Amino acid sequence: MVSVGSFPAQVHGLCHNILSAVLTHDWVITQVHYSSPLLGDAIAANRYVIHITHDTSGKHSNDHTTKESACATDWGYGRYLSSHESMDSQTKLILRKEHPMNTFADHDPTVPRSLVILRSSTNPHSTTISSADLVLDPVFPATEPVAAILCNSILGRQFGIPSPGINNQDWCIRSLTNSELLQTYSIPASAVPHSKHHTDFSTLLDDLLPLSIPWKLRIDSTNTIVTSTGILDQFAFSSSMHCNTMQCYFTKRTPETLDWSTAYHSDPSTQCIMSGLATHKANEWSKPELKLAGPGFILPLQQGRVLLVNRKC
Amino acid sequence: MLVLATTVGIKAQPPDSGSQEMRALDILASIDVHWLCINDITGSSHNWVTTHASKSPHWFMHNIFMDTRSAQIFDSMHGSTQRCIVPLDCIENDLRSHPSMHLIDIHYI
Numbered sequence: 001m002v003s004v005g006s007f008p009a010q011v012h013g014l015c016h017n018i019l020s021a022v023l024t025h026d027w028v029i030t031q032v033h034y035s036s037p038l039l040g041d042a043i044a045a046n047r048y049v050i051h052i053t054h055d056t057s058g059k060h061s062n063d064h065t066t067k068e069s070a071c072a073t074d075w076g077y078g079r080y081l082s083s084h085e086s087m088d089s090q091t092k093l094i095l096r097k098e099h100p101m102n103t104f105a106d107h108d109p110t111v112p113r114s115l116v117i118l119r120s121s122t123n124p125h126s127t128t129i130s131s132a133d134l135v136l137d138p139v140f141p142a143t144e145p146v147a148a149i150l151c152n153s154i155l156g157r158q159f160g161i162p163s164p165g166i167n168n169q170d171w172c173i174r175s176l177t178n179s180e181l182l183q184t185y186s187i188p189a190s191a192v193p194h195s196k197h198h199t200d201f202s203t204l205l206d207d208l209l210p211l212s213i214p215w216k217l218r219i220d221s222t223n224t225i226v227t228s229t230g231i232l233d234q235f236a237f238s239s240s241m242h243c244n245t246m247q248c249y250f251t252k253r254t255p256e257t258l259d260w261s262t263a264y265h266s267d268p269s270t271q272c273i274m275s276g277l278a279t280h281k282a283n284e285w286s287k288p289e290l291k292l293a294g295p296g297f298i299l300p301l302q303q304g305r306v307l308l309v310n311r312k313c
Numbered sequence: 314m315l316v317l318a319t320t321v322g323i324k325a326q327p328p329d330s331g332s333q334e335m336r337a338l339d340i341l342a343s344i345d346v347h348w349l350c351i352n353d354i355t356g357s358s359h360n361w362v363t364t365h366a367s368k369s370p371h372w373f374m375h376n377i378f379m380d381t382r383s384a385q386i387f388d389s390m391h392g393s394t395q396r397c398i399v400p401l402d403c404i405e406n407d408l409r410s411h412p413s414m415h416l417i418d419i420h421y422i
Contacts, residue, residue: 185355187355187390191390193389193390204386208383208386209354209386211354212355212357212386212420213353213420214357215357215361217357218357218360218361219361222365231416232344232346232367232370
């Protein structure tokens with residue numbers, strides 16, 4: 001797992017090249033790029049996942065890079081904000097309220113949107129703007145904590161959150177709490193440690209979270225790996241200690257092929273249903289047909305839930 | 314259900330002999346999957362195993378971290394008993410001590 005923002009752009013490619021050079025041809029290397037907002041995380045964290053599997057089929061798969069995506073309905077980090085957090089008196093009255101906010105316009109909903117840039121006094125001559133210099137719209141995803149060298153003198157290593165002021169005329173800003181930050185990585189509030197609001201823990205989160213995996217991204221990437229590689233099937237069919245089996249013996253020859261047509265036609269209910277599906281619509285059944293089909297099939301047949309696919313029902 | 318079918322040589326007769334063949338089915342009882350996870354800062358894989366993984370295989374997570382600082386977030390969420398610390402220069406020996414490990418998951422180290 002490679003954090004995109006914490007590495008030079010080519011590092012994941014170097015890892016891929018090195019693995020390709022040192023592994024024999026019967027190992028398959030697959031590199032997938034994941035964008036966490038597309039998977040439901042409220043943090044704009046992109047990750048490369050490189051998975052290496054032993055190809056027992058003998059087929060030599062090509063290396064490839066794909067971009068996974070899934071449907072999410074809410075991309076904003078605002079869903080995790082606590083309304084009880086108070087404003088720091090030194091960090092308010094930054095925005096006029098007429099500043100457009102919470103409007104999608106033409107902005108990509110999976111990309112963070114900045115409302116204002118705060119000049120950092122720690123590095124006033126820098127031409128680089130880090131996400132710690134930004135106040136981000138809560139309707140859009142959050143950004144990860146930045147390196148210490150890029151911190152902002154007001155907001156620290158995290159972006160700013162706009163919140164209505166007391167007089168409802170202006171917007172105040174503040175940083176994320178530790179709990180809110182962890183929740184943007186899809187870590188549920190029940191799993192977030194409570195008495196962890198001190199500065200040391202905040203520094204720890206800022207240092208380590210960019211090297212972590214958002215939980216929904218992890219769920220999606222792991223499900224993809226388990227299903228696409230078929231690793232569980234390989235365990236089940238292996239001859240090692242991976243699985244325990246019970247042996248059952250039988251002495252009757254098993255059929256090499258299954259004669260579905262004869263089996264269907266010899267069963268009165270199935271024969272009736274298949275004939276009906278071949279001659280009329282799936283939900284237009286006469287009473288004699290339903291009676292012949294039998295009580296277990298009446299409701300599914302009337303609802304049209306039984307269909308013919310490849311001459312099987 | 315996964316079924317592994319194999320023929321066994323118990324008085325196996327040629328098909329044209331008229332006698333019955335004896336075959337065996339190895340019916341799967343369980344799968345044990347041992348997963349070594351290195352530097353999973355927030356325990357995302359641990360979460361997947363406990364809340365999203367199929368319950369059919371038995372998943373055994375072995376969480377290790379390179380240093381205590383990298384493990385602090387994990388400790389605060391899952392407890393320090395769920396992991397161990399293995400320095401980078403000892404990781405190779407540690408890997409060799411787990412011969413039955415099926416999955417090795419290396420995060421940024």
